[in-house]
Amino acid sequence: MGESQSTIELSYYLSTLIQPLRNYQSIELFAGAGGMALGMEKAGIHHILLNDFDRYATATLKKNRPNWNVMHGDVSQIDFTPYYGKVDLLTGGFPCQAFSYAGKKRGLEDTRGTLFYEFARALKETAPKIFLAENVKGLLNHDKGRTLQTIVEVFKAMGYHVLEPKVLKAINYNVPQKRERLFIVGIQKEYVNKVEFFWPKESDRTYTLKDALKKGELFSCDVPHSLGQTYPEKKKKILELVPPGGYWRDLPLALQKAYMMKSFYLGGGKTGIARRIAWDEACLTLTCSPAQKQTERCHPEETRPFQVREYARIQTFPDEWEFEGSITQQYKQIGNAVPVNLAYALGTSLIDVLNQIEKLTNA
Numbered sequence: 001m002g003e004s005q006s007t008i009e010l011s012y013y014l015s016t017l018i019q020p021l022r023n024y025q026s027i028e029l030f031a032g033a034g035g036m037a038l039g040m041e042k043a044g045i046h047h048i049l050l051n052d053f054d055r056y057a058t059a060t061l062k063k064n065r066p067n068w069n070v071m072h073g074d075v076s077q078i079d080f081t082p083y084y085g086k087v088d089l090l091t092g093g094f095p096c097q098a099f100s101y102a103g104k105k106r107g108l109e110d111t112r113g114t115l116f117y118e119f120a121r122a123l124k125e126t127a128p129k130i131f132l133a134e135n136v137k138g139l140l141n142h143d144k145g146r147t148l149q150t151i152v153e154v155f156k157a158m159g160y161h162v163l164e165p166k167v168l169k170a171i172n173y174n175v176p177q178k179r180e181r182l183f184i185v186g187i188q189k190e191y192v193n194k195v196e197f198f199w200p201k202e203s204d205r206t207y208t209l210k211d212a213l214k215k216g217e218l219f220s221c222d223v224p225h226s227l228g229q230t231y232p233e234k235k236k237k238i239l240e241l242v243p244p245g246g247y248w249r250d251l252p253l254a255l256q257k258a259y260m261m262k263s264f265y266l267g268g269g270k271t272g273i274a275r276r277i278a279w280d281e282a283c284l285t286l287t288c289s290p291a292q293k294q295t296e297r298c299h300p301e302e303t304r305p306f307q308v309r310e311y312a313r314i315q316t317f318p319d320e321w322e323f324e325g326s327i328t329q330q331y332k333q334i335g336n337a338v339p340v341n342l343a344y345a346l347g348t349s350l351i352d353v354l355n356q357i358e359k360l361t362n363a
Contacts, residue, residue, distance in 0.1 A: 018348050018351055018352050018355070019044060019351070020044040020045070020351050020354065020355065021354075021355045021358045021359070022358060023046050024044070024045055024046060024088040024089060024351065024354050025046055025048050025086060025087050025088050025089070026040060026045045026046060026047050026048065026087065026088065026089040026090070026091060027047070027048060027049045027050075027080070027083065027087050027089075027090050027091075027122065027126060027128075028040070028047060028049070028050045028051070028090075028091045028092055029050075029051050029052075029075055029090070029091075029092035029094070029118070029119055029122060030051070030052060030075075030092045030093050030094055030095070030115070030119075031050040031051060031052045031057070031058075031061060031070075031092070032052055032054070032057045032093075032333060032336050032337055032338075033057050033060045033061070033323060033333035033334060033336070033337050034050075034057075034060065034061050034064065034065070034321070034337070035315060035317065035337030035338040035339060035340050035343055036091060036093070036134065036337070036338040036343045037050055037061070037065075037068075037343075038317070038318075038321065038340050038343065039338065039339075039340045039341065039342065039343020039344035039345075039346070039347055040089075040091065040343055040344075040346075040347040040350075041347075042340070042343075042344045042347065043343075043344050043346075043347025043348050043350070043351055044347070044351055045089060045347055045350070045351070047068055047069070048069055048083070048086075048087070049069050049071060049083065050068055050069065050070050050071070051070075051071045051072075051073070051075050051078060052070075052072065053072075053073065053074060053075070054333070055072060056323075056324050056325030056329040056330075056332075056333060057324075057333050058070050058071075058072035059324035059325065060322070060323050060324045060325075060333060063322055063324055064320075064321055064322060075115065075118040075122075076118055078122075079125075080121070080122045080125035080126050081125045083125070083126045084125060084126055084127055085126075085127060086126070087126040087127075087128040088128055088129050088130065088354055089128050089129070089130055089131065089132070089350060089354070090119075090122060090123055090126060090128045090130075090131040090132075091131065091132045091133075091134070092119050092122075092132075092133060092134070093133070093134035093135060093181075093338065094114075094115040094116045094118070094119045094133065094135070095115050116151060116154075119133065120154055120155070120158065123155070123158060123160075124158055127159075127188075129187065129188050129191070129354065129357050130185065130186065130187050130188070130197075130350060130353060130354065130357075131155075131160070131184075131185070131186045132183060132184070132185055132346060132350060133151075133183070133184040133185075133186075134181055134182070134183055134184075134338060135181070135182045135183075135184070136181065136182065137167050137180045137181065137182050139151075139165075139182050140165070140167070140182060148165060151184070152165070152184070155184070155186045159188060159189050160186035160187060160188060160189060161186065161187050161188075161189050161191075161192045162184065162185070162186045163184070163185045163186070163187075163197060165182055165183065165184045166182070166183055166199060167180050167181070167182050167183075168180070168181060168183055168199070168200075168342065168346075170339045170341075170342045171206060171207075171282050172202040172203060172206075173200060173202065173203055173339075173341055173342045173344075173345040174203050174205065174207060174218070174316070174341040174345075175207065175282075175314075175315070175316050175339040175341045175342055176207035176208055176209055176211050176212040176218070176282050176283060176313075176314055176316075177212075177282055177283045177284075177285065177286065177314050177315065177339065178282050178283065178284055178285055179285045179286070179339060179342075180285075181338065181342070183346065185197055185350075187353065191357055191360070194356075194360055195353050195356040195357055195360065196353070196356070197349065197352075197353045198349055198352065198353075199349060200345035200346060200348060200349045205217075206282065207282065208279065208280050208281055208282055209277050209278065209279055209280075209281060209282065209283050209300065209314070210279040210280065212283070212310070212313045212314050212316075213310055213313060218313075218316070219313065219319070221319075223307075223309050223310050223313050223319075224309050224319060225307070225309070226307045226308045226309035226310070227307060227308055227327050228290075228304065228305055228306065228307030228308055228310070228327065229289075229290060229291045229304075229305045229327060229331070230291075230304055230305070231291060231303065231304060231305065235291075236303050236304075238251065238255060238259055238274065239274060239276065239296070239298050239303050240303045241255070242274055242275075242276045242298065243276065244276050244277070244278035244279065244300045244301075245276065245277070245278035245281060246275075246276055247270075247271050247272070247273060247274050247275045247276070248260060248270070248273050248274035248275075251274065259274060260273070270294075271284075272284055272294060272295055272296070273293060273294060273296060274296055274298075275296050275297060275298060276296075276298040276299075276300065277297060277298065277299070277300055278300055279300050283297065283306075283314045284297060286306075286311060286314055286315060286334065286335045287335050288331060288332040288335040288336060289328070289331055289332070289335070290305035290306050290311065290331060290335075291305045308323065308327060308330050308331065308334070311330075311331060311334045311335070312334050315334055315337050315339045315340065316339050316340040316341040316342075317334070317337070317340055318340075
């Protein structure tokens, strides 16, 4: 499964023309508000089951896609065996939880009690041809790399060839945001040396906040007005002094010390604090709350956090995708999501390899 650059470029020169040879079936766990699922659907994947424990997230999924089979609740209570052999793809972003590696050799059983265990159990009970696992970049170094090593070894023991885990930057896949996520792809071992998986080719175009919120290539109209959080008056007065593209270091020295307090004397840039995004730059990674001190994402012109629909656009959700729950819950759902356009790029790569498998099967 080589990955020479020339081969990748050749394979993906016409990537937008890659269409599924048949109706590929997918299960997605930890589906959240549907960023991953929506991107996969856009690529041509058909979802037969989606699960999440967050009732607002599953309400969002049901509202926007009443035809999807959305199961709300604890993933550990779902029996996946009825789907054995009927699923082509399993996807999901299981939370990174610690489990012991040293001295234990029971493989999957060593991860029992974690949400990774439930993802692996679903993999075992459905036996899809390919899987895509998504996680935070920090998983690479979690417990000095041992957590990721355990995860990969479990997947291998279950009969999958696991590609080298890869961090993808959303900004390289038509997303106006500097977001990084780790992806793990596995393919059933019987197809090793028979098919080739290519990571999606990076886009030649880099999009900015202006592309997200104004009419242009990404969206056909300016962002619609929506509800959003506000800053307390004291914080607002401080952020009014920060220029577009600036942060706390752009404040007068006395205000820097007052705002940062003890953090002022610690190392590190802390460039996300008191941060106002400029129109001509991609947004910093969105978090679950747009107004907390460590994660301010201030509008370029107005001294306020991004509104819900602005948040959604930065994650490349379409304007018609509605979010359920309070404003706080909506921000949380959007902030946790995989950007739709990034998921679409990955979906195209997955369909490409599923098409290769399909041709082998029918040869």
